[in-house]
């Protein structure tokens with residue numbers, strides 16, 4: 464089974480159980496997530512869609528360990544991590560999750576190579592080993608001849624390739640992509656999606672938020688959010 468609201472075992476990367484996130488604004492409460500059950504299997508490729516305010520970012524922030532549930536459980540790699548503190552969550556982010564953002568989020572003062580090496584630096588990798596690995600990753604995304612460039616000297620598509628290489632650097636269990644083609648033209652978007660698809664075919668688990676249905680079509684599962692709930696799931 465590729466995915467389902469229920470499910471357990473080693474083939475599941477991430478699972479939300481009755482996941483609620485309530486924001487309190489004065490006397491008003493907003494259920495950004497209203498009690499969601501969903502499983503993301505290893506090697507699956509998901510697109511999360513839905514209108515503005517439907518809860519997509521909230522769900523990605525929870526899955527990416529950037530925020531905590533108000534109630535319910537978040538099981539990551541078989542472990543309930545709902546109650547972990549900020550340090551433990553940031554350690555999970557560093558070791559197990561790769562992030563790709565619409566605005567690339569590269570460090571402008573650092574070269575392509577140094578940007579890709581950054582998570583390895585935080586993991587304490589030896590300099591030569593991380594330099595070799597960064598060069599291999601740059602080659603995987605077609606940027607082996609841009610290693611010494613700064614982000615400002617790259618096109619948008621090339622910047623997103625650097626971000627993808629950086630997201631892959633630690634060989635994460637999960638890649639989260641937030642509107643990865645939001646700042647790119649249609650041809651470059653296609654190239655970026657083909658690259659992500661290549662990594663999906665190689666076994667990576669990818670969860671992506673997008674507003675664009677032709678981008679969502681690259682995913683094997685499409686999850687539609689509405690008012691903090693899962694409205695429907697399409698795909699095999």
Ligand SMILES: Nc1ncnc2c1ncn2[C@@H]1O[C@H](COP(=O)(O)OP(=O)(O)OP(=O)(O)O)[C@@H](O)[C@H]1O
Nearest residue numbers: 486488493495513514515516517518519520521522
């Ligand atoms: N920090 C916050 N404080 C209060 N309410 C919030 C907060 N973050 C989100 N919300 C509310 O939670 C609901 C879900 O927001 P969320 O950002 O998850 O939606 P979204 O689907 O990602 O929207 P968009 O497509 O516009 O990014 C919205 O009603 C929003 O106003």
